[in-house]
Amino acid sequence: ATTLRIASQHAPDQYASEVLRQIKTDLEGAGVDLKIKLYPAGQLGSGEQLIGEAVRGSIDIVHSFVYSHKDPVLEINSLPYLVSNYDEMEKVFSPGSNFYGIFDQRMDKMGLKLLGVTAEGFIGVMSSSMPENYQTTGSKGQNIRVWSAQSAKLATQDMGYNTTTIDWGDAFPAIQQGVVDGMIGATPEAAYTTFKEAIKNYVPYNAFVENYAYYASKKTWEKKLNEEQRKVIAEVFAKAAAGFVDWSRENDAANLKKLEEFGVKILPLTDAERSAIAKEVRAKTWPKLEERLGKDILEKVIADL
Amino acid sequence: MLILLTLLVICVALVVGIPVPFAFGLALIYMSLTGDHEPAGFLTSGHWRMNVLVLMAIPLFIMAGTIMERGKIAEPLVDLAELFVGRFKGGIAYTAVGASAIFGSIAGSATATLTCIGSIMMPQLRKANYPEGLSAALITNAAPLGLLIPPSAIQIIYAWVTRQSVLKCFLATIVPGLILVTLLCIVNYVMLRKYNNIKVLPKSDNFGKEVAKKGRFAFPALLMPFMILGGIYGGIMTPTEAAGIAVVYAIPVGFFIYKGLNVANFKEALVQSATTTGVVMVMFFMVMIVSRLLIFEDIPDLAKDLIFSVSENPIVVLIMINVVMILIGMLMDDVSGVLLASPLLFPIVVELGVDPIQFAAIVGVNLGMGNITPPTAPLLYLGSRVTGVRVSAMLKPTLIMILFAWIPTLIITTYIPQVSLFLPEMFFG
Amino acid sequence: MHLNIPRPLGSLVNILLRSKEYILAIASLIMAFVFFFVVILRYWFQADLFAYEEWVLMIAFWVYFLGGAMGSYENTHVKADFLLSLIDSVRTKWIVVNCTIFLEIIIGMVLSYWGWLMLWEEISAYPDWQRTTGLELPFVIPKLGIFLGFVLMTFYTSLHLWSGLRDGPTEEWESDEAPPHI
Numbered sequence: 038a039t040t041l042r043i044a045s046q047h048a049p050d051q052y053a054s055e056v057l058r059q060i061k062t063d064l065e066g067a068g069v070d071l072k073i074k075l076y077p078a079g080q081l082g083s084g085e086q087l088i089g090e091a092v093r094g095s096i097d098i099v100h101s102f103v104y105s106h107k108d109p110v111l112e113i114n115s116l117p118y119l120v121s122n123y124d125e126m127e128k129v130f131s132p133g134s135n136f137y138g139i140f141d142q143r144m145d146k147m148g149l150k151l152l153g154v155t156a157e158g159f160i161g162v163m164s165s166s167m168p169e170n171y172q173t174t175g176s177k178g179q180n181i182r183v184w185s186a187q188s189a190k191l192a193t194q195d196m197g198y199n200t201t202t203i204d205w206g207d208a209f210p211a212i213q214q215g216v217v218d219g220m221i222g223a224t225p226e227a228a229y230t231t232f233k234e235a236i237k238n239y240v241p242y243n244a245f246v247e248n249y250a251y252y253a254s255k256k257t258w259e260k261k262l263n264e265e266q267r268k269v270i271a272e273v274f275a276k277a278a279a280g281f282v283d284w285s286r287e288n289d290a291a292n293l294k295k296l297e298e299f300g301v302k303i304l305p306l307t308d309a310e311r312s313a314i315a316k317e318v319r320a321k322t323w324p325k326l327e328e329r330l331g332k333d334i335l336e337k338v339i340a341d342l
Numbered sequence: 343m344l345i346l347l348t349l350l351v352i353c354v355a356l357v358v359g360i361p362v363p364f365a366f367g368l369a370l371i372y373m374s375l376t377g378d379h380e381p382a383g384f385l386t387s388g389h390w391r392m393n394v395l396v397l398m399a400i401p402l403f404i405m406a407g408t409i410m411e412r413g414k415i416a417e418p419l420v421d422l423a424e425l426f427v428g429r430f431k432g433g434i435a436y437t438a439v440g441a442s443a444i445f446g447s448i449a450g451s452a453t454a455t456l457t458c459i460g461s462i463m464m465p466q467l468r469k470a471n472y473p474e475g476l477s478a479a480l481i482t483n484a485a486p487l488g489l490l491i492p493p494s495a496i497q498i499i500y501a502w503v504t505r506q507s508v509l510k511c512f513l514a515t516i517v518p519g520l521i522l523v524t525l526l527c528i529v530n531y532v533m534l535r536k537y538n539n540i541k542v543l544p545k546s547d548n549f550g551k552e553v554a555k556k557g558r559f560a561f562p563a564l565l566m567p568f569m570i571l572g573g574i575y576g577g578i579m580t581p582t583e584a585a586g587i588a589v590v591y592a593i594p595v596g597f598f599i600y601k602g603l604n605v606a607n608f609k610e611a612l613v614q615s616a617t618t619t620g621v622v623m624v625m626f627f628m629v630m631i632v633s634r635l636l637i638f639e640d641i642p643d644l645a646k647d648l649i650f651s652v653s654e655n656p657i658v659v660l661i662m663i664n665v666v667m668i669l670i671g672m673l674m675d676d677v678s679g680v681l682l683a684s685p686l687l688f689p690i691v692v693e694l695g696v697d698p699i700q701f702a703a704i705v706g707v708n709l710g711m712g713n714i715t716p717p718t719a720p721l722l723y724l725g726s727r728v729t730g731v732r733v734s735a736m737l738k739p740t741l742i743m744i745l746f747a748w749i750p751t752l753i754i755t756t757y758i759p760q761v762s763l764f765l766p767e768m769f770f771g
Numbered sequence: 772m773h774l775n776i777p778r779p780l781g782s783l784v785n786i787l788l789r790s791k792e793y794i795l796a797i798a799s800l801i802m803a804f805v806f807f808f809v810v811i812l813r814y815w816f817q818a819d820l821f822a823y824e825e826w827v828l829m830i831a832f833w834v835y836f837l838g839g840a841m842g843s844y845e846n847t848h849v850k851a852d853f854l855l856s857l858i859d860s861v862r863t864k865w866i867v868v869n870c871t872i873f874l875e876i877i878i879g880m881v882l883s884y885w886g887w888l889m890l891w892e893e894i895s896a897y898p899d900w901q902r903t904t905g906l907e908l909p910f911v912i913p914k915l916g917i918f919l920g921f922v923l924m925t926f927y928t929s930l931h932l933w934s935g936l937r938d939g940p941t942e943e944w945e946s947d948e949a950p951p952h953i
């Protein structure tokens with residue numbers, strides 16, 4: 038049998054790991070002589086590292102965040118307000134969109150075969166104090182944690198926050214002790230599982246999508262697999278990826294509810310308010326990212342919406 | 343099979359005297375020749391593994407420790423402690439243990455603790471007619487307190503490898519550390535009974551005045567552990583930032599208050615700490631690459647099957663895990679030990695239902711002990727160099743301390759979870 | 772610590788060593804002060820040193836690997852060498868130690884070669900080479916440090932072998948290369 042090594046970043050109890058175990062069952066049961074070995078929970082390294090290992094062919098398939106250290110254009114996966122609701126999410130992250138096309142092409146150039154983009158929830162802002170003007174991009178009077186990326190920092194500032202770059206691992210004590218007033222970067226699920234004790238409210242801004250990708254090493258794809266196996270693998274992963282948008286829709290809602298039950302106030306945004314913020318951020322922040330990503334690329338992505 | 347042969351290559355290479363990073367390099371060469379691995383990616387994988395900010399706490403704590411040592415920042419702490427216990431028989435020895443614990447609460451490493459406290463305390467112990475072998479052994483046995491009392495390099499590595507909270511891991515080892523302090527002092531007390539000509543310090547005429555004077559002088563030094571631990575647990579700074587602050591604080595204190603530093607030995611101290619850092623981190627780098635390949639080859643599953651095939655009784659399995667760690671500790675130093683032991687044993691321990699934070703304490707005590715357990719006992723050898731006492735003279739008292747202080751601490755830590763979980767639970771709920 | 776190396780090379784080694792000491796001292800200070808300033812900036816100026824981790828980690832890698840090279844020069848890499856403690860004769864020790872040093876050199880050469888493969892992979896990707904995402908610093912910087920580190924470690928280990936062969940199994944050699952533990 039052809040043994041494939043699949044590495045992922047997710048903890049074994051997360052939904053994505055469950056899906057991966059299903060993928061293993063599906064692939065091994067497809068009758069095309071495949072054997073799957075899973076390495077979950079970042080056992081084989083960080084997302085940056087996995088890209089290199091897959092290019093080299095020492096790992097066959099990866100489910101991880103796609104970092105832009107080899108190609109800045111890949112940063113389009115963290116464009117602020119690339120999408121702002123689940124319908125847009127479904128459209129943009131599926132094969133056929135301009136976004137997907139660019140992603141596919143850029144991955145191919147690096148030596149990777151894109152098998153699907155998985156959207157695992159929308160990212161909002163949570164804080165321990167009450168923000169001002171939370172329905173607009175007006176000044177919030179808050180200093181919040183951002184992760185270390187230009188797009189995140191610029192967008193969060195354009196949304197009306199002061200920002201401080203802090204590592205994910207240090208974010209909880211930083212909020213709890215008042216080093217910062219809150220943070221951007223967590224889905225409702227992450228907010229519930231990790232941060233609920235430290236926060237008072239959550240604004241579902243949907244500013245970014247927590248997104249990952251399934252990709253294969255092109256070396257594996259072209260040399261190790263036969264036509265039949267390639268077809269099965271492409272289908273199984275495409276089907277798995279497609280399931281993530283609906284799961285996100287439900288999971289985000291369920292966790293917002295859990296947060297509320299726990300005592301975290303969900304500050305409501307109407308669709309119109311969210312769209313207005315999205316529009317403003319696209320108009321203000323995107324031009325600042327143009328130099329890095331390319332004007333033509335941003336225009337193509339805009340055309341998706 | 344590949345796994346076992348790889349481990350064998352490492353052991354043989356270590357035993358014949360090849361330095362740890364090169365021994366692991368040999369294992370890599372072996373794996374690249376026999377397994378399905380692409381050597382072009384080996385070093386890159388090491389780079390990614392170490393390209394994280396939290397690991398920079400290790401070089402910074404090493405630097406802080408070295409600067410404190412050269413800056414004579416530890417002497418006033420020793421003076422102060424002596425004032426309280428120096429009048430009793432064995433008092434200077436307890437001072438050494440206590441000073442190791444305090445110094446260890448700032449320095450991240452046992453090596454810095456031993457070099458510093460050993461070189462200050464040994465002359466005083468000698469002057470007071472303490473038996474040489476016993477004293478050198480005691481100082482050496484107390485040095486791993488630097489690893490158990492936070493901040494600690496070992497705990498940072500453990501937390502990072504197993505994705506636990508660094509702060510919780512720091513807290514987990516404190517109580518085991520205090521138990522160890524107590525047991526070491528008791529063993530020392532019993533062993534000192536047959537020596538009759540040990541001098542004690544004269545009782546001070548004006549105790550209160552002395553305390554005030556020495557306390558004032560020691561104040562800037564005493565401030566360091568408060569600043570570091572207060573800063574970390576107050577959420578004001580990360581362990582890495584605290585380490586940087588410790589260095590920046592120690593520089594003027596060493597130059598102007600305790601006057602141990604001058605331009606020449608300051609530069610020397612920086613180079614020396616960078617060398618120690620290099621030795622630790624290059625080793626780290628090589629061990630990380632090998633342990634990743636071993637995970638690739640499924641070593642955690644293999645270890646799991648192996649251990650569970652003997653018994654599934656948690657008590658027995660925990661004994662076996664400790665034995666494996668003692669063996670690892672006998673063979674290598676603490677940093678490579680924790681790097682190898684945590685990915686290997688963590689899954690088994692979690693399956694047994696042991697709290698990962700408790701396991702942090704078990705690993706800490708175990709590998710601290712491994713540092714002084716021959717044949718590979720870097721601290722024992724360093725202790726011999728620092729104190730000028732031959733290892734053969736330190737051996738018997740060391741083995742007695744392992745038997746009556748370390749092993750009991752280990753058993754308590756392994757089988758009474760509250761010992762290590764009490765503080766983390768109090769702080770973080 | 773002495774190395775019995777003939778003059779022209781010996782002076783070159785010394786110059787290299789001095790410059791490395793200055794690099795290490797300065798880089799170490801930078802590492803410490805960065806974190807100090809990060810805290811100061813955060814509390815007193817509510818400001819943020821954006822993506823400082825990217826360059827400070829690159830400096831750190833140079834310290835790790837140049838420091839590791841110093842370790843090879845000073846022969847302070849962690850060893851288990853308890854085989855040596857079983858040997859009494861200086862001559863036998865001399866043979867054993869020089870054999871292990873020779874093996875170390877071979878290992879060091881392979882590691883240096885792998886280091887070169889890693890470095891070349893970075894360089895050959897130019898202009899699309901890997902950069903950090905915040906400040907766009909090329910990853911070739913830390914990797915050059917890693918490569919140089921292994922080359923220097925191999926070089927210094929070779930000097931130990933050469934010096935040891937020139938010294939022969941003398942007492943001075945023993946106190947430097949195989950100090951008695953027990």
Ligand code: NA
Pocket residue numbers: 446447448449450451487488489490491492493494
């Ligand atoms: Na410590």
Ligand code: NA
Pocket residue numbers: 671672673674675711712713714715716717718719720
């Ligand atoms: Na040992």
